Amino acid sequence: MNSAVIEILAPRYQIAWYPWAVQYFFMIALAYASLWLALPGLLGAARWKATARFAMLGAMTTAIVAPIALLADLHQPLRFWHFYAYFTPWSWMSIGSLMLPPFVFAIIALAWLVWREPMLAWRDRSDLFGMIARLVTLGSWQTPRFLVVTLALATAALSLGIAVYTGSEVAIVKGRPLWNTVWLLPFFATTGLIGAGGLVLLLSRIAGPRDPDTARNMLWVVSAAAVATAGVALMWVLEGLYVENSSVAAALRSVRHSAEWRTTSAWGLGVGTALTLGCLLLLWRKPQRGWSWIVGLVALHLAWMARWVVLMDVQTVQKQTAGYLEYTVGWGSSGWLGVVGTFGLWIALILVIDMLVPWRGALGGTAGDAPDTTPDYSAKGAASHG
């Protein structure tokens, strides 16, 4: 510092968006990216059917948990109806509030369409599962294929809207130069794909049945998405070199003056590289593919961390006072409790669906086709968790 300036007195405010925001952005990205991974299978690609089964489970559960996390990030959650009473077409957040419910309902409807097919076989059962199946399937008609295809395409269209709005909402904020870049949109999407691919790998390990096509598909998806993310980051930096771009300038300033930011960048780069190499290694060495679930975990970690850095860490960079805000995540509901709570809710939702819905039999799968065997999936799922 050539011109010595010492800040003696300045207010320093806590962050305004809590970890709930990270949970929302993480869950919603998993939801739309999982839908994209389910799309080829839903539209009929044979080698993607198994992938689509896992991806639909991921998409449906994250799409339900995401809005809950979003609501929790409001300081006045009970006033959420104001969004609909005072629609504001010039605000990205308002536009998002209008796009979110149709997207969530479309995903639920899509899951219902593909899951009611294997559920039909349970209608004859006399137990609780049979009762639920009779209620949920709404008649014994076969799901028409055109309906699945049409709804899948419509939901895909809605998912593009969600991807664009979640990115734009943050990218237009000039007050935080690090967010103020169009490259944030593709960044959210590609890291979302990394996470969704990882989620499918993980689900296929713990919820089975394991499927060689799924492992291969997802290893490709995750490595391609990781390379794409690196490309996006590179473009962002290159743009910063040619255009007077305050986003890159702000990033460089942060990294130069803060050890934490240097560690964070190094960690992101390291994990990303390891992830890509891991995928390629497993693609090359087929016998080792049983380890894909580890790649899945790392992928989920990277997708989550990307959002934590963008949404939380960036808020610690002061807007007009010196230094950085020392943000420590509290234990309360606006801290770790919120993070753990969202994940807990998500896992509970997966377990409930696993228990009540023979989702493995969807899209021509086999597991749900035997109505006489007692399919105690919850126990099976729980056992392989450990």
Place this chain on the structure above:
Amino acid sequence: MDLARRMFMGQLARFAAGASLVPLATVAEAAINEQPPRRGGDPAKRYAMLIDLRRCIGCQACTVSCHLENDAPLGKFRTIVSQYEVDDPETGDMSTFFLPRLCNHCDNPPCVPVCPVQATYQQEDGIVVVDAERCVGCAYCVQACPYDARFINDKTQTADKCTFCTHRLEAGLLPACVESCVGGARIIGDLNDPESTISKMVAEHHGELKVLQPEKGTSPHVFYLGMDERFIDRPEAFASIWDIHGKDNKELHYEFSGH
């Protein structure tokens, strides 16, 4: 067109030239993130503040009176005077620099179009206000303001900020900070009235007035006289207050930092 607006034409033009290099961003912002029409307030007026830094003694009388007048929560401020130690480039001596900060009641306020429920809006007299009954506490506006002029009020759980004390202006009173300013550094008034003190001072000191972060294109309407260039943007400063360590060598936290 008032003088103050003309002052920023150059800056705006420069900003526009820069933005045109990122066409995608510009398109997105023009289509959606646009300023909505202003509502309420006196359309004939344009309130603004001029702060004569040469007269500010850093006594924080404005900070305290604002806090009392507007019932802000502990540790959060609608206005506060930042204090810096700076070296004098000519003599090399250290001196103290005071910078009163508050909402700039920008002419192009980024906090307004982001609000998803139109709780934050700009009056026709230029004052930016929050309807606390409507605000959902999403804090989007807090993120959008480049000046940290907004915060979430812990008591109301809604967005809070300086309003130029509209309630006092309407009653024919001066804002609490202006009223209490010991050195008479804060001048508020109507820029549309050529006879107002602020209009005369803007005319007189035209070339010397500065605003904060002009490159953001927000067109702030709090003008500083006697401004040190180093503080127009986020100052490259050593944050001494946050670097005081206790006996256990842990950073001593600001006593209200938990809020």
